[in-house]
Amino acid sequence: MQTVAFTQMKDGTTEEYQFLRSLEHRYIRSLPERLEGALQSLGSGLQGYQISRLEHSLQAATRAEADGADIDYIVAALLHDLGDELAPANHSQFAASILRPYVRAEVTWVVEMHGLFQMRYYAHHYGDNPDGYLAYQDHPWFVACCHFCERWDQAAFDPSYPTKPLAYFMPMLREVFSRTAFDPAILQAP
Known part of the structure; x- marks a missing residue:
């Protein structure tokens, strides 16, 4: 079988859905390579910074590793x-939704909230409120998000920082995204 015969999902057969499932499993296994391509596209995105968004991402990861992050x-x-x-x-929520099935809930929450928390560094320059993140000061992962932003995100715009290349991080990306999606042992949801 090369394609299914149905034109409406409700008309699919068990054989067709088994066929599609096998293709889906292969597709899911190739997610790290698609993420690599998406990261590489950040090399020519938003302008104005001294480094590209790709270099920023690599530098944030390098800084996280240097700090002993898991x-x-x-x-x-x-x-x-x-x-x-x-x-x-809503870039924070976008990234968090990609990570959510594969990492613990704390990490997903931190990524989801980092955009708001980052505003404390620059919002006042636009006449916006830099203190919106304080609404979450009683959240159990508030300090973790502050740490993520202070140590790894807002500091990762330095063109002279010794940043590791994407190839260095690919084995880690493959390891995380080879996990079983939504595994309760990994997610550790509160």
């Missing part, structure tokens, strides 16, 4: 701005 946080730092091209107004 693999979930290193991969999260690598992917945290992946949504800049396709979802600039």
Whole structure:
């Protein structure tokens, strides 16, 4: 079988859905390579900074590793701005949704909230409120998000920082995205 015969999902047969499932499993296994391509596209995206968004992402991941972060946080730092091209107004949520099935809930929350938390560094320059993140000061992962932003994200715009290349992080990306999606043992949801 090369394609299914049905034109409406409700008409599919067990054989067709088994065929599609096998293709889906192969497609899911190739997610790290598609993420690599998406990261590489950040090399020519948003202008104006001294480094590209790709270099920023690599630098954030390098900084996370240098701080002793675990693999979930290193991969999260690598992917945290992946949504800049396709979802600039909600890039944090975009990246978090990609990570959510594969990393623990804390890491997903930190990535999802980093856009708001980052505003403390620059919002006042636009006449916006830099303190919106304080609404979450009682959240159990508030400090973790502050740390992520302070140590790895807002500091990762330095063209002279010794940043590791994307190839270095690919084995970590493959490891995280080869996990079983939504595995309760990994997610550790509250």
